[in-house]
Amino acid sequence: MASLSRALRVAAARPRQSPTGGLGPCNLSSASGPTAEKSVPYQRTLKEGQGTSVVAQGPSRPLPSTANVVVVGGGSLGCQTLYHLAKLGMSGAVLLERERLTSGTTWHTAGLLWQLRPSDVEVELLAHTRRVVSRELEEETGLHTGWIQNGGLFIASNRQRLDEYKRLMSLGKAYGVESHVLSPAETKTVYPLMNVDDLYGTLYVPHDGTMDPAGTCSTLARAATARGAQVIENCPVTGIRVWTDDFGVRRVAGVETQHGSIQTPCVVNCAGVWASAVGRMAGVKVPLVAMHHAYVVTERIEGIQNMPNVRDHDASVYLRLQGDALSVGGYEANPIFWEEVSDKFAFGLFDLDWEVFTQHIEGAINRVPVLEKTGIKSTVCGPESFTPDHKPLMGEAPELRGFFLGCGFNSAGMMLGGGCGQELAHWIIHGRPEKDMHGYDIRRFHHSLTDHPRWIRERSHESYARNYAVAFPHDEPLAGRNMRRDPLHEELLGQGCVFQERHGWERPGWFHPQGPAPVLEYDYYGAYGSRAHENYAYRRLLADEYTFDFPPHHDTIKKECLACRGAAAVFDMSYFGKFYLVGLDARKAADWLFSADVSRPPGSTVYTCMLNHRGGTESDLTVSRLAPSHQASPLAPAFEGDGYYLAVGGAVAQHNWSHITTVLQDQKFQCQLIDSSEDLGMVSIQGPASRAILQEVLDADLSNEAFPFSTHKLLRAAGHLVRAIRLSFVGELGWELHIPKASCVPVYRAVMAAGAKHGLVNAGYRAIDSLSTEKGYRHWHADLRPDDSPLEAGLAFTCKLKSPVPFLGREALEQQRAAGLRRRLVCFTVEDKVPMFGLEAIWRNGQVVGHVRRADFGFAIDKTIAYGYIHDPSGGPVSRDFVKSGDYALERMGVTYGARAHLKSPFDPDNKRVKGTY
Ligand SMILES: Cc1cc2nc3c(=O)[nH]c(=O)nc-3n(C[C@H](O)[C@H](O)[C@H](O)COP(=O)(O)OP(=O)(O)OC[C@H]3O[C@@H](n4cnc5c(N)ncnc54)[C@H](O)[C@@H]3O)c2cc1C
Numbered sequence: 065m066a067s068l069s070r071a072l073r074v075a076a077a078r079p080r081q082s083p084t085g086g087l088g089p090c091n092l093s094s095a096s097g098p099t100a101e102k103s104v105p106y107q108r109t110l111k112e113g114q115g116t117s118v119v120a121q122g123p124s125r126p127l128p129s130t131a132n133v134v135v136v137g138g139g140s141l142g143c144q145t146l147y148h149l150a151k152l153g154m155s156g157a158v159l160l161e162r163e164r165l166t167s168g169t170t171w172h173t174a175g176l177l178w179q180l181r182p183s184d185v186e187v188e189l190l191a192h193t194r195r196v197v198s199r200e201l202e203e204e205t206g207l208h209t210g211w212i213q214n215g216g217l218f219i220a221s222n223r224q225r226l227d228e229y230k231r232l233m234s235l236g237k238a239y240g241v242e243s244h245v246l247s248p249a250e251t252k253t254v255y256p257l258m259n260v261d262d263l264y265g266t267l268y269v270p271h272d273g274t275m276d277p278a279g280t281c282s283t284l285a286r287a288a289t290a291r292g293a294q295v296i297e298n299c300p301v302t303g304i305r306v307w308t309d310d311f312g313v314r315r316v317a318g319v320e321t322q323h324g325s326i327q328t329p330c331v332v333n334c335a336g337v338w339a340s341a342v343g344r345m346a347g348v349k350v351p352l353v354a355m356h357h358a359y360v361v362t363e364r365i366e367g368i369q370n371m372p373n374v375r376d377h378d379a380s381v382y383l384r385l386q387g388d389a390l391s392v393g394g395y396e397a398n399p400i401f402w403e404e405v406s407d408k409f410a411f412g413l414f415d416l417d418w419e420v421f422t423q424h425i426e427g428a429i430n431r432v433p434v435l436e437k438t439g440i441k442s443t444v445c446g447p448e449s450f451t452p453d454h455k456p457l458m459g460e461a462p463e464l465r466g467f468f469l470g471c472g473f474n475s476a477g478m479m480l481g482g483g484c485g486q487e488l489a490h491w492i493i494h495g496r497p498e499k500d501m502h503g504y505d506i507r508r509f510h511h512s513l514t515d516h517p518r519w520i521r522e523r524s525h526e527s528y529a530r531n532y533a534v535a536f537p538h539d540e541p542l543a544g545r546n547m548r549r550d551p552l553h554e555e556l557l558g559q560g561c562v563f564q565e566r567h568g569w570e571r572p573g574w575f576h577p578q579g580p581a582p583v584l585e586y587d588y589y590g591a592y593g594s595r596a597h598e599n600y601a602y603r604r605l606l607a608d609e610y611t612f613d614f615p616p617h618h619d620t621i622k623k624e625c626l627a628c629r630g631a632a633a634v635f636d637m638s639y640f641g642k643f644y645l646v647g648l649d650a651r652k653a654a655d656w657l658f659s660a661d662v663s664r665p666p667g668s669t670v671y672t673c674m675l676n677h678r679g680g681t682e683s684d685l686t687v688s689r690l691a692p693s694h695q696a697s698p699l700a701p702a703f704e705g706d707g708y709y710l711a712v713g714g715a716v717a718q719h720n721w722s723h724i725t726t727v728l729q730d731q732k733f734q735c736q737l738i739d740s741s742e743d744l745g746m747v748s749i750q751g752p753a754s755r756a757i758l759q760e761v762l763d764a765d766l767s768n769e770a771f772p773f774s775t776h777k778l779l780r781a782a783g784h785l786v787r788a789i790r791l792s793f794v795g796e797l798g799w800e801l802h803i804p805k806a807s808c809v810p811v812y813r814a815v816m817a818a819g820a821k822h823g824l825v826n827a828g829y830r831a832i833d834s835l836s837t838e839k840g841y842r843h844w845h846a847d848l849r850p851d852d853s854p855l856e857a858g859l860a861f862t863c864k865l866k867s868p869v870p871f872l873g874r875e876a877l878e879q880q881r882a883a884g885l886r887r888r889l890v891c892f893t894v895e896d897k898v899p900m901f902g903l904e905a906i907w908r909n910g911q912v913v914g915h916v917r918r919a920d921f922g923f924a925i926d927k928t929i930a931y932g933y934i935h936d937p938s939g940g941p942v943s944r945d946f947v948k949s950g951d952y953a954l955e956r957m958g959v960t961y962g963a964r965a966h967l968k969s970p971f972d973p974d975n976k977r978v979k980g981t982y
Contacts, residue, residue, distance in 0.1 A: 123299040123323050131294075132156035133330040133492060134319050136301045136342055139170035140277065140477045141470045142334035143284040144196075144485025150291035152489050157293040158326065159285075160319065162300035163410040166281050168336040169477070171411055172446045174359055174384050174391055175275040176373050177479040178216050179241045180232040180267070182535045182903060184915060185499050187239050189483025196482040197275055201283045205290070209283045210276025214385050215372035217255060218267040219431065225378055227612040228534050229267035230957030235903045236269075237955065238915035243269045245958060255371055257432050274373060274384060275478045299323060300407070304331060304346035306464060313729050316346070316466035330492060332468045337405050337449045339457075339471035348461040349514040351452060352472040353524045354402040356414050358421055358445035359393030361386055362438045377532040379427025389441065390432070394424040395531045398591035401521075402447050409447065416443040450474050452509070452523030452544065454531055456484060459491060459505040462722045465729070468492060469506050474527070496676050500849040507719045510567045512548070519544040519568070522586045529589060537901040538609045538830070540564055540573075542602075543586040550638035551745045551808035557582055559826055562605055566715040569639035572828035574621055581605055612957070614899050617830075618921070624827035625834050625923040628794060631823030632751030634815060635793075635832060641717025642744050642802065643710040645724070646690075646703035647735030654708055656872055657727055658687060659854060661864045662708060666691035669776045669789050673854050673862050674723060675873025679880055680850040681857065682723045684842060685712040686791060688776045698743040698804040699778060699787050705735070709776075709787070711802070713844055717741060727872065745808035748791075749815060750798030752982050753822040758799055760818040761811070762788060766799075768980050781807075782814035793832055795839030795972055797980045837929050838922035840891055840969030846902070846918040847889055847931045855880055856933065857889045858967075884941030887914070887933045892954060892963040893970050894928040900956055906932050907960060908950040913937060916954060925971055930954055930963070 132154060135142045138161030149157045161167070177197075179190050197211045220226035229245060236243045246268050248260035254268060285295045303320035305327075318327040333350065335342040343350035359382075368390060374383040381394035398420055429436045449472050451457055457472035470488045473480060484504070487497040502508055513519050522543035533539075540563075547568035556572055557563075562581050564573040570583065581601040590596030597603070609615040627633050645653060654662050660672035669688040673681050690707035693700040700707070712720040724737055749758055755766050763780040765771065776789040784807035789800045803811050816824065833843070840858075842848040848857050855863070855877055863877060894900070900919035905912050919930035936942055944967055953960040976982070 121298055123321075124297040125294070127296060127299070127321065127324045127326055128156075128158060128294065129327060130156070131158040131326050131328045133158070133332060134326055134328045135159040135332045135334055136319070137161060137168065137334035137336060137338070138165040138281070138285075138295065138297065139168045139334065139336050140173070140281065140481040141336075141473065141485060142332075143281040143288070144481040145332055145334055145470055145488045146293050146295070147284040147288040148486045148489035149492065150288045150293040152493055154489065154493055155292055157288075159288075159293065159295045160299045160301055160321065161295070161297045162407070164297050165285060165295070166277055167410040168338070169446055169448050170277045170281060172413060172444050173277045173478050174382070174393060175277055175478050176216075176382065176384055177275055178272050178375065179269055180236050180243060182228070182232060182235070183503065184235065184238070184903065185501070185503065186480075187235065187241065188499060189480055189487070191239065191241070191483070192486055193479055193482030194271075194273075197280055198273070201287055204287050205283055207283045207286065208279065210279030211273060213271055213273040214370060216269045216272030217251065217372045217374045218269075219374060219376040219378070220264040220266060221262055221376075221378040222264060224534050224610060224612065226264045227957055229265075231612070231903055233267060233958060234905045234955045235915055237905045237912050241269065242271060243267055255374070257365070257367055257371070257434055258374075259431055259433050262430075268372070272373065277478065280478070301342060301345070304342070304467070306346060311729060311732065314347070314464050316464060330466045330468065332470050332488065332492065334470040336471060337402070337447045338407065339449065339469070341405065341407065343461075346461075346464050346467050348463050348467055350457060350469065350471065351509060351514040351520045352449040352457065353521060354405050354447050355450050355528065356400040356402060356417070356445050357393075357448040357475055358416050358443065359384070359391045360416070360421070360440050361391050361442045361444065362389045362435065363441050364388045365390060365434055365438055374431065375532075376427060376431050377534070379424075379431065380532045381424045381427045381431070383428060383432060390435070391444075392424060392428045392435070394427070395528055396420050396423055397529045397589060399525070399528050405447070412446070414445045414447075416445040448473075448475050450524045450528050452513075452520055452527065454527035456480065456504045457506050458484060458488060458501060459497075459507060462507060462511060462718070474531075496678070496850065498851070500845070500851045502719065502845050502850065505719065507722045510548075510718050513568050516547070519547055525588060526586070529591070534610065536610050536612070538606075538615060540606055542583070545583040545586070546570060548639070550636065551805050552636045552638060552747070552812055555809055555812060556636060556826065561826070561828065562602070564829060566639060567717060569714055571639045571714065572636050572826070574617060574624060574828040574830045575826045576605065577620065612899070612901070614921070621830045621834060622923045624825060624831040627823060627825040628751045628796060628827060628831065628835060629924045630752070631825075632749060632753040632757055632819060633825050633827035633831065634812070634819065635748045635750065635827055636745075636812075637714070637748050637800070638745035638808070639714030640741070640746050641710075641712040641714055641720055642740045642746070643712070643721065643724070644690075644701050644703075644707060644738040644740060645710060645735060646701055646705065646707040646738065648705040649733040650703075650706040650708060650735040653728060653731070653733040653735050654687065654706070655869050656731060656733075657724060659863045659871055659873065661867060661869070662687040662689060663706075664689055667775055667777065669774050669791060671774075671791075671862060673859060674720070675854070675871070675877070676850060677873060677876065679853040679855075679873040679876030681844070681848050681852055681854055682850055683712060683716065683720050684844050684848060684859075684862075685710055685720065686789070688787075688789060697785075698740055699785060699802070701738055703736075711746070711800075714741075716844060743805055745803045745805060746800055747803070747808075747812055747815065748793065748798060748800045749819075749824070750792055750794050750796040752797060752977075753819070753824065754796070754798045755980065757815065757819040757822050757824055761814050764788075773978055781811045784811050786811060792978045793841060794835035795841070795969070796977050797982075834920045834922060837918065837920040837931070838924060838969075838971045840971070843918055852889070852933065853877060853880055856885055856887050884943070886939075886941060887935045888942040888947060889931055889933050890947055891966040891970060892930045892932070892952060893925070893966065894930065894954060894961050894963050896961045898928060898956060898961060900928050900930050900954065904930065905955040906934055907953040907955060908934060911937050922971060927970070929970065
């Protein structure tokens with residue numbers, strides 16, 4: 065019998081395939097399907113024989129000619145989506161599976177379900193899956209899904225890791241997820257076979273557990289069909305029919321199979337690693353890669369029964385209880401890509417490559433030493449899909465109306481399946497999910513990236529290899545960088561700019577006084593025989609900040625912030641999305657799209673939200689009304705009718721673009737949305753000295769009378785035509801200059817030259833984050849999301865509720881206002897000098913009433929500042945008096961700190977500074 069230690073020795077003795085400076089040799093990729101050869105030291109695999117396909121038998125039941133929705137793929141996601149569609153009352157839902165249910169990746173899953181992750185939405189999604197498999201399906205069908213609640217243990221071998229777990233524990237309190245931080249000795253009592261000598265501690269979550277793929281999917285299918293849905297096996301989808309409507313919008317018309325077609329307006333792509341192929345049938349880009357992913361199953365281990373599952377992040381391995389044995393798996397630094405995904409692969413497995421897998425064995429044996437003498441019963445190495453940020457791909461594809469994605473599950477498709485299936489069903493039925501799904505929404509990626517092979521491959525590799533790395537607040541990817549660089553990139557790099565990656569753009573993070581730290585080509589961390597960069601300054605700067613304490617660059621960011629508050633700072637915000645909305649119906653469209661009244665005279669600029677029909681906030685942005693123009697330039701297109709210039713956050717430009725185009729299509733507005741993001745740069749000069757500086761550069765009077773707050777003008781800056789907008793993201797007197805690409809460098813240089821004597825400095829987004837937190841400006845997708853209304857977020861002033869003009873989301877806001885707010889965004893300041901980053905629990909009068917969404921340090925007020933939505937545990941409305949009357953504390957890593965609640969910004973609450981009053 066092969067044992068884990070023998071596997072280790074055999075793999076070590078094998079000749080290496082290629083020299084490497086890094087993490088071990090392996091084939092970069094594999095084009096193979098399942099093989100029959102056993103060249104590895106184990107007895108047998110779970111591989112099922114080839115030639116067992118049932119596709120030739122034809123569909124398991126006749127195809128209907130029409131359906132309201134067709135789900136493609138019968139794995140975890142397809143079954144969960146179908147079940148939730150049926151449960152939400154959708155009739156005419158059909159699932160088409162090429163082979164038999166679960167035959168893709170799902171049948172061989174490890175099925176682990178952990179309830180705690182460093183994201184509030186993910187905690188909610190996981191809780192839903194757990195509810196469905198542990199309770200609801202059984203209540204509905206009388207069948208047991210195979211759910212086993214054996215608990216979960218996260219292992220910390222260093223302080224930062226334990227800090228991360230303590231953060232999870234605090235978040236768990238906001239959601240009622242029981243968890244305990246255990247000492248090594250306490251861990252030994254829970255898991256006697258564990259080596260705890262090298263532990264800092266563990267996080268024990270008693271209600272974690274293990275899902276059974278076959279039991280879960282068959283019960284889901286049973287429950288869905290009982291509610292009227294149809295499951296048809298042995299029926300591969302071979303084509304997607306598309307039609308183009310009178311507006312030129314591409315829409316789904318139906319699916320094709322060898323056994324006939326189904327007319328349908330809606331298709332859901334739940335085809336796992338085959339999702340890219342199904343996407344191609346419809347002209348939809350699906351940015352995922354297929355990789356081998358594996359675990360081994362041991363022989364019986366005496367005393368292992370009923371032990372919790374274990375995740376040893378630092379060793380990159382997990383140990384899952386399997387009856388009286390363990391499954392051992394993990395995330396390698398050099399995973400194998402499956403290049404040519406075969407459509408003949410059903411209930412298949414690959415032979416395990418021990419040279420790749422060996423890296424897990426040492427860690428597993430170290431954690432549970434009895435493994436050294438334990439035999440391996442079988443190996444399980446199957447295909448799984450991985451995405452550029454290790455998050456699923458969901459939502460309606462921007463290229464095709466009615467085509468939804470539910471794929472790319474990065475080895476978490478069992479545990480996320482229930483939550484995501486429910487959200488997808490909502491999305492399909494109501495046009496949007498119930499929760500904030502932006503982190504999974506395909507629109508989080510810019511369209512220029514979703515078919516870029518280098519970006520997809522590099523980023524997917526890095527996110528796979530670093531899946532178990534601690535999620536530090538200021539980390540950045542090293543893969544897939546330098547995809548989009550703005551006109552000031554080289555100029556700023558030379559001045560020590562440390563860049564952050566957002567939406568493919570390199571945007572300034574902060575400025576390093578010791579000089580340039582360029583982002584180099586991706587080195588795969590030395591895997592696959594590539595040479596890892598040595599003395600990589602950028603990587604070193606990131607690593608310096610791998611802490612949950614104040615980061616070492618805290619003082620540098622402080623200088624940038626205080627320079628902005630005391631003199632002036634220049635921010636390169638060129639990565640912003642810059643769109644023109646113009647045409648005959650532009651005014652009607654603007655009235656409907658924007659919560660604020662933006663149809664003021666040309667020259668005005670308005671901060672506004674865009675809402676969904678439930679009153680949730682899809683975006684916040686500024687909208688500048690344009691004067692009619694007959695000559696096109698980057699600063700104004702030629703248009704008839706009305707025109708608006710929209711400036712949206714650069715990290716969410718695609719989301720904004722897709723939201724607006726969808727609304728224009730649905731309402732049939734006759735107008736054009738033009739993307740000028742790449743044609744224009746943008747610098748923002750902010751601070752008390754900004755007027756004096758810009759007065760030397762711009763050819764106009766910048767006094768309050770001549771150029772009031774919230775207005776814009778076309779001007780010359782150092783001789784170049786620019787659009788100047790008087791606005792602030794940081795709570796200071798300031799102007800944004802929107803500049804045609806070719807003029808960016810000379811205008812920037814002129815500003816810097818004029819600012820030298822006034823103390824003008826370069827500053828980046830780390831400073832913007834701190835300054836805007838201090839001022840109380842919202843940050844979309846942090847303290848303002850699609851599941852938050854502007855009323856709850858304290859942005860009622862952006863809603864034209866006093867006017868009779870209808871707008872998207874208005875009815876929901878009116879109902880919410882009439883019923884009274886059940887939650888409210890509150891600002892907290894903390895006297896103790898402790899850093900916070902979000903996810904901390906909020907206590908009010910001894911009860912948890914919410915968690916922190918966003919936190920930062922405010923340097924001018926010299927305090928940590930945190931924002932979170934609070935509710936009344938008794939279910940009542942959250943009035944201003946409720947907020948004011950509480951005693952608050954914020955729990956960070958298990959320790960509570962007294963906090964003061966504010967209903968107005970703690971910095972310059974009367975907004976004097978933006979008006980130029982110092
Ligand atoms: C080794 C390993 C361990 C894992 N461990 C865990 C874990 O512990 N916890 C966890 O949550 N997740 C785990 N996962 C991940 C999880 O199993 C997957 O994310 C999940 O099963 C994916 O489900 P899916 O429905 O997206 O894809 P699949 O299960 O692959 O389903 C896609 C289906 O689409 C069908 N299909 C493809 N093309 C067509 C077509 N043209 N027409 C009709 N049908 C088509 C396929 O036949 C297939 O059945 C693991 C994965 C692996 C490989």
